[in-house]
Amino acid sequence: MATEQSRSREVALDAAAADSRALRAALGETGAWRARAESLARTLVEATLDSRAPLFDVQRAFAIFPPESPAGESLFRLAEALPRIPDRPSRTAMLADRVPALRGWKAVAALPFAGLAMDAIGRQFVYAETIAGALRRAGRDASAGPATRFSFDMLGEGARTDADADRNFRRYMGAIRAMGQAVGARGAIWRERLEISVKLSSIHPRYDAASYAQVRGELLDRLKQISGRAAAAGIGLTIDAEESERLSLQVDLFEALSADPALDSWGGLGLAVQAYQPRALETVDALLEIAGRRRKRGGMPIAVRLVKGAYWDAEVKRAQELGLERYPVFPDKRLTDLSYLACARRLTGLDSVRPQFATHNPVTLACVLALADRLGGASAAPARFECQRLHGMGRGLYRTLAAMHPDLPVGTYAPVGEKRELFAYLVRRLLENSASASYVRQAARAKRPDDLLRTGFAFLDAGLSPRDLPSPTELHMPQRRIAKGYDLGDSATLAAWAKSVDEARRAWTAGSLVSGVRRPGPARPAVSPARPDVTIGEVSDATLDTARSAIDAAYAARTAWSAVSVPERAAALERLSDLLEADMAGLMALCVWEAGKTLVDAMADVREAVDFCRYYAQQAREGLGRPMELPGPAGERNVLTLHGRGVFACISPWNFPVAIFTGQVAAALVAGNTVVAKPAEQAALTAYRIAELILKAGVPPGVFHLLCGNGGIGRALVADPRVAGIAFTGSTDTARAIQRTLADREGPIVPLIAETGGLNAMIVDSSALPEQVVDAVVASAFRSAGQRCSSLRVLYLQHEIAPAVLDMLRGAMAALRIGDPADPATDVGPVIDGQARGKLAEYISDLRSRAELIAESGPVPPAGTYIAPVAFEIGSIREVPGERFGPILHVARFALEDLDRVVDDISATGYGLTMGVHTRVDSRAERIRARSAVGNLYVNRSMIGAVVGEQPFGGEGLSGTGPKAGGPNYLVRFTTERVFTVNTAAAGGDIGLLTGRMADAGT
């Protein structure tokens, strides 16, 4: 493992070195401008250390309230949430939470002052609340600086619904109209000084790779309307850069826009490029081509705003969650800086592009200026490019720059909107500035300019040293590699996987495997839930004789397998994990066609199986392989060891056909048991494929057996007294039936490890952010068509925010696409079969008669066992008769004073699997945690997608017996404990005691 880790570190270092070499080559010779850059940088750095900044200047605020200090964290968390909380009790609670000195009446008394302070922070970042106010303010600021320009950013979250997108579109159009009127009325002042920044995610709810083919036309149409109006108004427009998976879509739309001859005479068209992406240089090259074509046919230059990028931490987190091979952003700040300059070099001195260098880093700015001087000649440079800052940041730096270069155009990115819309923007600013490598953060801590200059120029000087940031799949090294994943948010990757999965489809067959030999049995066709008219394979079910012979063989092999060393058993699991990883497309195809899983869910299922194998292998090596020496009196040795119990029956469901099947079997095997596995009838094809891989991984044929078949085969397994333990995942009713059979059985009393259902609730108070809530609700309730045991069933909303959240939920549900799971654009696939659909449809019609319909998605395809996601309003969870395994959401409202009763009602159902809480009041989350009894509680996120080793999964009460799958206590339940005691005194006394070693050891 350690060598594997160092190998992958070397690979990462090699990649970083290659990036660095390519960027250095693109940057070219630096000697000619370096000295000038250094002297300029010194002046500019000193300007940033000027202590006369206003109190809420970001850099100053960070110096006084470092973001990692409790005061800093409190300040920024209050600024994020307080302005949007509607009710006083929640505002007071949040204030008291963040400022412990303000308890009770003191918090109430302090609330108005806190409000004023938050306003001050908001004002620091928000230029004006309305476009009219922004124009008034800009008018004043423009007269102070003749080269000042403004890019207005209409604040707000990305659109979740068509209604959001329509509203944002109208806001852009309205703002441009107002800006056009300003230009018309006072052209002499405003000409070429006004611009609007547009986020594509705000004008369409489905600006993503999966939907792109369908929505490209709509997006382009909107963009053309906005651009046409901006061109007519005589203002500029820049398309902001967003998350990395949207880069290719952004460039594609920009290319289409710039190809429109109607816009050729408009010099205001532009877009932002993020230098922190390894794809930055190639993006710049693509833009130069686009710009060159436009110029060639007589069009105006395009503007390229070069930024470093604002989503670094989110990109890193996402890459780690997805297990990507490499990060979509540079992992080293010096590479970001180098990339910025290499891109600047490419963009400078051309007549087809007008670069806009957006940065608050004085070293970056100095390098850009020195480089441009060198390339364009000192006098030509200022006219050809522009420098840009964000409102509220870089004030001292840009003041000094203006004094040095009065003619250099300087743009201010000026957010316009109400304070309650500030969230996303503020969080981005806070996170980017909190990063220890960011200039603002370093300047807030720096004592001397020399330190800042040395760090600032490190990107040109320093060699690459090992990075602190492990590559995404190395996150848990040296213990284990995490499963490799791929970014299905990226259009090219998604298209490639859709193709591979399609190509992996074949006429599958499955049957029982006893001692590695396929056994005949009654055959049945397997059909896809998405297309019940299409037969996808054939399954031969086990007979009772086959079941008996599987148990015979497993029983015969149990002692020998238990004697195989733990490292050998763990190695088999690791080989299996590699085989599963290598067969990703084949297994995904099975998940899609047999279980109706979407591509994203299918990939997650395979990855989880890979993680289970590696995690249990690691756990076994650490926990099972080493005898535990126990203390005892002098002259005695006590050793505890763990052993396989014998034959384990693993009975798995269809909803995670790869992960749960593999997880159970892997745990049982590595703990030293032989296994007879019985997957759900609906998932036999997938299980058979995994069974082949288990044998291929080197698990002896006598040790693992597969039985295809229905509940009758399961019952026969459970009833056999030679079966020494059962791992079961499925319904609570079946778990009970298993328990009864076990109780009635002759022979040893054996463990049952059961993971069953849940009646899972999410509690949302008024401090939560509605957009985050709706994202989490839609994912939790409807992903996998609601067929996860962790799925959300009952959403509790605090009265004050219920109407707004429900409005947004209606819009988000209307945007869901239900259909063929093999189609990359599908959000919700079918439910597993006709029987399941029939029961769900019956329940929905019952709800229609007694509850109020909130929303229903649709349409659903005519063939296939589809149920459209649906939400009903009810009074409380007490009205829900039990788990309904499908995309049905119940919503109830609650008053804050009834919070404890809500939690008690949830507990009273007897289930205890997952729960979600959305609140910014930490003490409230804690109160709910302390009062509830659930296996997995998630705060401010979705409540599905537990990760092996990070969120061990499983419930209590009616939801399961524990221990948790993917957790540190799981394997032990598959073992039996033995203690070995030796009276060493009987064989000549205790040497330790006689030589004084024991006494020494105690001191």
Ligand SMILES: Cc1cc2nc3c(=O)[nH]c(=O)nc-3n(C[C@H](O)[C@H](O)[C@H](O)COP(=O)(O)OP(=O)(O)OC[C@H]3O[C@@H](n4cnc5c(N)ncnc54)[C@H](O)[C@@H]3O)c2cc1C
């Ligand atoms: C006018 C203007 C418009 C903007 N528009 C956009 C936009 O459309 N889209 C967008 O994404 N951003 C935009 N930004 C924000 C911008 O991307 C930067 O986040 C911000 O300007 C800070 O960069 P800097 O050069 O000022 O500071 P610096 O402190 O020199 O650099 C900070 C940058 O380094 C990156 N970084 C931090 N740590 C590391 C690390 N360990 N490895 C690699 N990189 C690291 C950060 O993510 C950040 O990008 C805009 C900024 C301005 C001024």
